[in-house]
Amino acid sequence: MSPPAPTATLAGRLMGDVRLRRRRALNRTMETVATLAAVAAVVVLAVVFVSVVIKGIGAINLDFLIHSEVPFGQSGGGIANAIVGTIVLVALASAMAIPVGILVGLHASEFARPRTAAAVRFALDLLNGVPTIVTGIFVFGLLVVGHTQSGYAGAFALAIVMLPIVARAAQEVLSLVPATVREGALALGATRWRAVVRVVLPTASSGLITGALLAVARAAGETAPLLFTSSILTTTGVSTNPGQTLVSIPLRIYQLAEGTSPSEHSEAWAAALLLILAVLAINVVARALYGRTRARMAAMQ
Amino acid sequence: MDDVPEASLSPTLPGVHKPAPSVRIRGLRAYYGDAERVKGIDLDLNANEVTAIIGPSGCGKSTMIRCINRMHEEIPGARSEGRVVLDDVNLYDPSVDVIAVRRTVGMVFQRPNPFPTMSIFDNVAAGPRLANRRRSDLQAAVRTALEGAGLWQEVADRLSEPATGLSGGQQQRLCIARSLAVDPEVILMDEPCSALDPTASLRIEQLIDELKRRVTIAIVTHNMQQAARVADRTAFMLDGELIEVGPTHHMFTSPSDPRTEDYVTGKFG
Amino acid sequence: MTTYSSGTPVAAVRLSSARRTAVDRAGDPILRGLTWLASAVAIVLFVALVYKVCDLAGESFSHYGLSFIGRETWNPNPSTKTYGFGAADFLFGTAVTSFFALLIAAPTSVAIALFLTELAPRRARRPVATLVELLAAIPSVVLGLWGLIVLAPIMSSTIEPALHAVLGWIPLFSGTPSSVGILTGVVILTIMTVPIVSAVMHELFGTVPGELKEAALALGATRWEMVRMVMLPYARSGMVGAVILGLGRALGEAIAVALVVGNADAIHTSLFEPGSTLASHIAAEYQGATTSLQISSLAYLAVILLALSVIANLIARLIARRAPLRLGAGVGGPE
Ligand SMILES: Nc1ncnc2c1ncn2[C@@H]1O[C@H](COP(=O)(O)OP(=O)(O)O)[C@@H](O)[C@H]1O
Ligand SMILES: [Mg+2]
Numbered sequence: 001m002s003p004p005a006p007t008a009t010l011a012g013r014l015m016g017d018v019r020l021r022r023r024r025a026l027n028r029t030m031e032t033v034a035t036l037a038a039v040a041a042v043v044v045l046a047v048v049f050v051s052v053v054i055k056g057i058g059a060i061n062l063d064f065l066i067h068s069e070v071p072f073g074q075s076g077g078g079i080a081n082a083i084v085g086t087i088v089l090v091a092l093a094s095a096m097a098i099p100v101g102i103l104v105g106l107h108a109s110e111f112a113r114p115r116t117a118a119a120v121r122f123a124l125d126l127l128n129g130v131p132t133i134v135t136g137i138f139v140f141g142l143l144v145v146g147h148t149q150s151g152y153a154g155a156f157a158l159a160i161v162m163l164p165i166v167a168r169a170a171q172e173v174l175s176l177v178p179a180t181v182r183e184g185a186l187a188l189g190a191t192r193w194r195a196v197v198r199v200v201l202p203t204a205s206s207g208l209i210t211g212a213l214l215a216v217a218r219a220a221g222e223t224a225p226l227l228f229t230s231s232i233l234t235t236t237g238v239s240t241n242p243g244q245t246l247v248s249i250p251l252r253i254y255q256l257a258e259g260t261s262p263s264e265h266s267e268a269w270a271a272a273l274l275l276i277l278a279v280l281a282i283n284v285v286a287r288a289l290y291g292r293t294r295a296r297m298a299a300m301q
Numbered sequence: 302m303d304d305v306p307e308a309s310l311s312p313t314l315p316g317v318h319k320p321a322p323s324v325r326i327r328g329l330r331a332y333y334g335d336a337e338r339v340k341g342i343d344l345d346l347n348a349n350e351v352t353a354i355i356g357p358s359g360c361g362k363s364t365m366i367r368c369i370n371r372m373h374e375e376i377p378g379a380r381s382e383g384r385v386v387l388d389d390v391n392l393y394d395p396s397v398d399v400i401a402v403r404r405t406v407g408m409v410f411q412r413p414n415p416f417p418t419m420s421i422f423d424n425v426a427a428g429p430r431l432a433n434r435r436r437s438d439l440q441a442a443v444r445t446a447l448e449g450a451g452l453w454q455e456v457a458d459r460l461s462e463p464a465t466g467l468s469g470g471q472q473q474r475l476c477i478a479r480s481l482a483v484d485p486e487v488i489l490m491d492e493p494c495s496a497l498d499p500t501a502s503l504r505i506e507q508l509i510d511e512l513k514r515r516v517t518i519a520i521v522t523h524n525m526q527q528a529a530r531v532a533d534r535t536a537f538m539l540d541g542e543l544i545e546v547g548p549t550h551h552m553f554t555s556p557s558d559p560r561t562e563d564y565v566t567g568k569f570g
Numbered sequence: 571m572t573t574y575s576s577g578t579p580v581a582a583v584r585l586s587s588a589r590r591t592a593v594d595r596a597g598d599p600i601l602r603g604l605t606w607l608a609s610a611v612a613i614v615l616f617v618a619l620v621y622k623v624c625d626l627a628g629e630s631f632s633h634y635g636l637s638f639i640g641r642e643t644w645n646p647n648p649s650t651k652t653y654g655f656g657a658a659d660f661l662f663g664t665a666v667t668s669f670f671a672l673l674i675a676a677p678t679s680v681a682i683a684l685f686l687t688e689l690a691p692r693r694a695r696r697p698v699a700t701l702v703e704l705l706a707a708i709p710s711v712v713l714g715l716w717g718l719i720v721l722a723p724i725m726s727s728t729i730e731p732a733l734h735a736v737l738g739w740i741p742l743f744s745g746t747p748s749s750v751g752i753l754t755g756v757v758i759l760t761i762m763t764v765p766i767v768s769a770v771m772h773e774l775f776g777t778v779p780g781e782l783k784e785a786a787l788a789l790g791a792t793r794w795e796m797v798r799m800v801m802l803p804y805a806r807s808g809m810v811g812a813v814i815l816g817l818g819r820a821l822g823e824a825i826a827v828a829l830v831v832g833n834a835d836a837i838h839t840s841l842f843e844p845g846s847t848l849a850s851h852i853a854a855e856y857q858g859a860t861t862s863l864q865i866s867s868l869a870y871l872a873v874i875l876l877a878l879s880v881i882a883n884l885i886a887r888l889i890a891r892r893a894p895l896r897l898g899a900g901v902g903g904p905e
Contacts, residue, residue, distance in 0.1 A: 010322060010486065011390045014405060016398035019432060024400075027792035031689055037681035038690070038698055041768070044761055045705045048716050055719075103608030111602050112609065122887075123613040129883035130619060130876060131822025133849050137872040138619040141626040160615060167612060193597035221709025224824045224849075227856035250711045250825075257715045257829055265719060272712045283707045287700060375787055377692050404790035414781040418803035427799060428789040476785070483789060 049276065056273025059266040068237045069252065079271050081238045085151070085246035089230065090219050092155035092242055097162035097219075098212050102201075104163075105170025105208075109177070110196060121171065128164035133224040135160050140228035151242030154230025161222055162215035169211025173204045176297045207293035213286035217279045223250040249275045319515040321486050322388040323348040324369065329383035331364045331373055339365050340541040341383070346487070351509055351518045353532030353549065355525060357564070361541040362521040366489045369519065370406035371399050387486065404428070407480030407516075409490040413472035415464035415479070422460040424475055428483035442482055450478035451508050470501025477508065488512065490520040494527065506531050525565060529553055537561045623876060626869035629862060630655065638870055644835040644851075646864045655867035657874055659835040663845040664878075666752055667827065668820040670841070671759035675820075676813045678764050683771035684801075688793060699772060706765035714829030717758040722749035722830060725757070730842050745840035748832070753841040755831035755850075762823060763816035770812035774805045811889035818882035822875060824849035848875040 067078030104124070108117040139157040143150070177200055185195035201208070230245050239246060249271050256268035324346035331339035339361045346352045354362050367373040368381045371392060385392045392402050415424050425443045443460075447453040452474045456467070464475055473493060480488060490509075494502035509518060509531050522528050528535050529549055536546035537556075545558045556562045630638060634655070641656020686699050730747030737743040778801050786796040802809070824847075832844020833854045846854070848871045859865045 010388055010405070014387070014390050014392070014397045014401045016401045020398060020400060023431070023792050023795065027794040030794040030797075034681040034685040034689055037678050038685040038702070040678070041682055041702045041705060041764060042698065045701055045708075048708060048713065051716055051720050052712060100608045100611055103605045104612055106601070107605035107609045111605055116609070120609045120612055123616050125887060126880060126883060127612065127616045127619075129818050129822075129879050130616075131824065131849055131879055133822065133824035133852050134623060134872045134876050134879075135619070137626065137852065137869055138622050141622045141869070142618070145626075160619075163612065163615070191595075191598055193601040196601060217707060221707075221711070223709075223711045224853060227853055231856060250709055253711045253715055254825060254829070257711070257718055268715055269719075272715055275709055276712050279707055279709055280704060283704060370788065372784065372788055375784070400790045400792060403788055408788040410781060410785065410788075412781060414779070414785045416782060416785070416800060416803075418800075418806075427786070431789065431791055431795055479785075479789065 049280075052269060052272050052276050055266070055269035056271075059270035060273060064267070064270055069247070077267070079249065079252060079267070079274070081236075082247050082249045082252040082271065083274070084238050084240060085230075086220060086248040086250075088240050088242060089151055089155050089158060089226075089246055089248055090216060092151065093158035093162055093219050094212070094216055096156065096159035097215060098166055101163050101166025101211070101215070102170045102208055104167040105172075105174045106196060106200075108171045109174035110192065110200070117171070121168070124164040124167050127160070128168070130160075131224070132157075132161055132222055133227070136225040136228045139225065144229055148234075149228075149230050149232055149245045151230055151244065151246035154226045154246060154248070155242060157225035157229045158219040158222060161225055162219050165215040165218060166211050169214065170204075170208055173207030173211065173293060174200065176207070176294075177203050178297070203297075204293070206289045206296075210286045210290040210293065213282050213289070217282040217286070220282070221250055221275060221279050223248075223254050226251050227254075318349075321349050321515060321517040324487060324517060324519075325384075325386040326365075326369070327384045327386065329365065329368055329381065329385065331361070331368050331381040332379065333364075333376065334378045338541050339368065339381070342538075342543045344536055344543055344546060346517050346519050347534065348517050349513055349515075350533040351513050351520060351531050352546075353528035353535040354519060354521045354538060355523070355528055355535060355564070356538035356544075358523065360538045362538055363491050365538065366491060366519055366521055367408075369487070369489055370408055371402050372408065374399075404483045405485055406487040406489060407483065407485035409473070409476050409480060409488065409493045411492045412496050413469055413476055415467070415472050415475050417463070417465050419464060420461045421456050421464050421467070421475060424464045425478050425482050428479060432483075446478040446482035447475075449481045449512070450474045451504070451511070452478055468501070470497050470504055473497060473501070473505060474508065477505075477512075481512075485516060487517045487519070490518065492521050492523060495523065502527070525553070537564060539564075620876065623869055623872050627866055627873045629866035630870040631866075633863060633866075634870075638867070639874065642835075642837070644867075646855075646858065646860065648861055655864065655870075657848065657871055659837055660846050660848045660851045660871060661874065662837045663752065663755075663831065663851075664821055664847040664849070664875075666841070666845070667755045667759055667831065667847055668817055670753075670756040671763055671820045672813055672817050674756070674760045675763040675767055675816055678760070679768035679771050679812070679816070680802075680809065682764070682768040683775050684797060686768075686772045687775040687801075688797065699769075702765050703769055704765075705761065706769075710762065710823060710826040711829075713758060713761065714826035717754060717826060717830040718750065721757060722754050725749055725751075725754050729753075734842075741839040742841050745838070745842045747842050748844065750830050750832040750844060751842050752831060752838075752845045755827045755845070755847070756841065758826050758830050759820045759823060762826065763820050766819055767812050767816040770815060771805070771809060774808040774812065775801055778804045807889050811886045814882050814886040814889070818879045818886065821847075821882065822849055822879050823847075824853040828853040848872075848878075 064078040066080050068081035069077045135157050139153050143153040181199055181203055182195055185199040231251055233245055233247055253268050253271045256264045326344045329339055329342045356362055369385055373379050373381050422443055425446050426439050429439055429442045494505050532549045535549045535552040537544045545561045553565050639657050642658045643652055643654050643656050645652045686695055690698055726747045726749040733743045782800045783796055786799045791799055827847050828850035831850050833846050834844035835846055852868050852871055
C-alpha cells in the first residue's frame with residue numbers, strides 16, 4: 001500500500017514530522033503575540049510619559065510655579081494655587097482615610113471574627129468599585145447642597161476614594177504578621193493594645209506605608225470626586241483655607257484641556273508633567289517598600 | 302498521507318509483547334544555575350526491563366530521570382550535558398525534536414496529576430488530540446490505553462465524569478493511561494506510589510510488571526521492598542553520582558560498594 | 571503628704587506602674603472600640619452613599635419613573651419645548667465604549683499575563699509587570715489630555731481612515747473619521763483597563779499548579795498547547811471575573827472619557843461619531859446644572875451608573891470566590 005513512513009522508525013519518530021512543525025509554528029506565533037502585547041503595554045506607558053515630558057517641560061518655569069491662575073481671558077498665570085490646593089486637599093483626605101483605614105485593618109487582624117472581617121472586606125470592595133464621579137455626587141448631596149463647595153467637601157470625597165485602598169492593604173499586610181510575633185509579645189505580659197503598638201504595627205509598618213502611599217498617589221490624581229465638591233473658585237490666589245473651594249492640579253488640567261487656546265494646552269501639559277512625576281514617584285517608592293515588607297515577613301515565618 | 306505515521310503509532314494492545322528500545326545514558330550532568338546536581342552518570346536501562354533508581358532524598362534521582370525525557374530543561378536556569386541514547390539515537394542530538402522525545406519517553410509523576418478540568422476520557426485523549434487524531438481512532442486509543450493501565454473495567458461506564466472523582470490509586474493509573482495513549486517506548490516513573498496506600502501501590506506494581514512487555518521502564522523509589530519486587534536491575538545514587546548498578550537481588554544481598562550496603566541495610570538515608 | 575508628692579524614686583516607680591496598669595486596662599477596650607468604629611464607618615459610608623445618591627435622584631425619579639432609562643432627550647433649557655432628561659443616549663454610549671474596550675482589553679490582558687508567567691526571562695518578569703501596573707497609575711485626567719491632544723488627531727488622520735478602508739462595509743466603521751468620538755474613548759478605556767485585568771490574570775496564572783503544566787509538557791505539548799490544555803481551563807472562571815472587574819472600571823471612568831468621547835447626546839451606529847457615557851456626561855455637566863430637575867437627573871444617571879458598577883463588582887467577586895480547583899482530590903483514599 002503506502003510506502004513505509006519515516007516515523008515508522010525510532011529515529012524518524014524522534015525527528016518529528018510536518019504536523020509537529022505546524023504545531024511549533026502556531027506556538028511561535030502565539031508566543032510572538034503574547035510578547036508583542038506586553039511590549040505594546042510598555043510602549044504605551046513610555047509614549048504617554050514621553051509626550052507629557054516633551055510637551056510639558058517647555059512650559060514649566062519659575063513664573064508658572066509661583067503664580068496663580070488668572071481670570072479667564074487674561075494671559076499668563078501659573079499653577080501655584082493648584083499645587084497648594086492639591087497638597088491641602090490630599091493632606092486633609094489622608095488625615096481622614098489613613099487612620100481609619102489602618103484601624104479597619106487592625107479590626108480584621110486583631111479583633112473581628114472571620115465573618116465580620118469578611119463583611120467589612122466586602123463593603124470595602126464595593127466602596128472601591130464605586131465610580132469616583134458617583135462619590136463626588138454623594139459628597140455633593142451630603143455636604144454641598146444647602147451649603148457651598150469647599151476644600152472640606154473635596155477632601156472628604158477624596159478620603160472615600162482612599163479608604164478602601166488603605167484599609168485593604170492594611171488588612172492584607174497585618175494578616176501577614178506572623179502569629180508568633182504577636183503571641184511573643186502577649187506571652188511577655190503585654191496587653192493587646194501594647195502588643196499592637198509596640199510589635200504588630202512596627203512589623204507591618206512598611207506595608208502600611210505602601211498602602212497609604214498608593215492611596216495618596218491615587219487621590220492626588222483624581223479629578224472626578226472634586227468636580228461637584230471643590231471646583232468653582234470664589235477667590236483668586238493661593239489659598240490654604242479648606243472652608244473655601246480649593247482648586248487642584250487634576251481639576252486645573254481638566255479645565256485647561258477643555259479650553260481651546262494653545263497656551264491653555266501648554267499649561268495643561270506642564271501641570272500634567274508635575275502631576276505624573278509626583279504620582280509615578282510615589283508609586284515607585286510604594287512598590288519598593290512593599291517588596292521589602294514581603295521579604296521581611298517571609299524571613300520571619 | 303499525514304495519517305499514515307499516526308496509524309502506526311496507535312497504542313499497543315495490552316499483553317502483546319513488543320520490543321522496546323534500550324536507553325544508554327553517558328556522561329550525564331545536570332545543573333540548576335551553577336549548582337551541579339547530577340555529576341556525570343553512565344547508566345543503561347535495558348530494553349523491556351524495569352530499572353529501579355534508589356538513593357537518599359536529594360541525591361538527584363528526579364533530576365536524573367527528568368533528563369531522559371528532557372523535562373529538566375523546562376526549569377528556568379536549568380541545563381544538562383551528556384548523551385541519552387535510545388537504541389542508536391541521541392535524544393540531545395540537534396536533529397531530534399524535544400516534543401517528539403516526550404512523546405516517545407513518557408513520564409508519571411510523584412503525585413497523581415490528572416487534568417482537573419477534564420473528564421476521564423479527555424485526560425487520556427489529551428495526548429492523542431495534540432496529534433489531531435481522528436475521532437473514531439480516538440475512542441479506540443483511549444480504550445486501549447485505559448486497558449493497558451488496568452483501569453478500563455473500573456471507569457468504562459463513567460468516562461465523561463471528572464477525573465478528580467477517582468481515588469488516588471485510580472488517578473495514578475489514569476496518569477499512566479494518559480502517557481500510554483501516545484504510545485511511548487520508555488516510561489519514567491518518579492516515586493509513583495509515594496502518595497498511595499499499600500493496596501493501590503500493589504496494583505501499580507502489578508501494572509509495571511505487565512507494562513514491561515512493551516516498554517522500557519525506569520522507576521525512582523524510596524521504598525526498597527518495592528524496588529526488590531518490581532525491578533530487574535537497581536541503581537544506587539548518592540550525591541549526584543551513580544555508586545553502583547546491578548541485578549536487583551545482587552544489590553540487596555551482596556552489593557559491592559560499602560555505601561550501597563549501608564543504604565540498603567538502613568544505616569543511612 | 572509633701573514627701574509623698576515630691577516622691578522617692580521607689581514611690582515614683584510604683585506610681586507610674588499603677589498608672590500604667592490603669593492605662594493598660596482601658597487601652598484594650600478603647601482600641602477594640604476604635605477599630606470596630608472604623609469598620610462600621612466603612613460599611614455606613616457605602617450605605618449612606620447609596621442612600622444619598624438615590625435621594626438626590628428622587629425628584630427626577632418621581633418625574634420620570636423608570637421611563638427615564640429609555641428616554642433619549644437631554645435638553646436642560648427649561649424655556650424650550652423639548653426640555654427634559656433621559657438616560658438612553660448615555661447608557662448606549664457606556665455600553666458601546668465599555669464593550670469594545672473590553673473586547674480589546676481581555677485578549678490583550680491574557681496575552682500579557684501569559685507573557686509574564688510563561689515567556690519573560692526571569693529577570694525581566696518583575697520590571698515588566700511593574701511597568702504594566704504603572705500604566706494604571708497614570709492619572710485619568712493626564713491620559714485624557716494625552717488622548718485629546720496626541721491620540722485624537724492620529725485617530726482621525728490615520729487609524730480611522732485605515733479601519734474605514736478595510737472594514738467600512740460594517741456600519742460600525744462607516745461614516746467620516748473624526749478625532750474625538752466613541753472609538754477614541756474605546757482606545758483610552760482599553761489603555762486604562764488592560765493593566766488592571768492583566769494584573770489579576772497574572773496572579774491567577776501564577777496559581778496554576780506546576781505539576782499540571784509539567785504533565786502537559788511531558789505529553790509532548792508545545793507551550794501554547796500547554797496553555798490551552800491546562801492554564802486557560804484552570805483559570806477560566808477567574809479570568810471571567812477579571813474581565814468583569816475591568817468592565818466595572820471602564821463603566822465608571824468619567825474624566826478621561828469626557829475629554830475624548832465628544833460629549834454628544836446621540837446614538838449612532840458608527841464608532842467614529844461622538845457620544846457620551848453615563849460617567850462622562852455627569853462630568854461634562856458639572857458647571858452647567860441650573861434647574862433642580864437637571865441636578866436630580868444627573869444624580870439619576872449616577873444611580874444607574876452605581877447600580878451597574880456594583881452589579882459588575884458583585885459578579886466578579888462571586889466568580890472569584892468559587893472554590894479553586896483542587897489538585898489530586900481524593901489522593902490516598904480507598905481504591
Ligand atoms: N528546581 C530546582 N532548583 C534548584 N535546585 C533544585 C531544584 N530541584 C531540585 N534541586 C536540587 O537538586 C538536588 C537533587 O534534587 P532531586 O533530583 O529532586 O533529588 P531526589 O529526587 O533524589 O530527591 C537537590 O539538592 C535539590 O535541592
Ligand atoms: Mg525526587
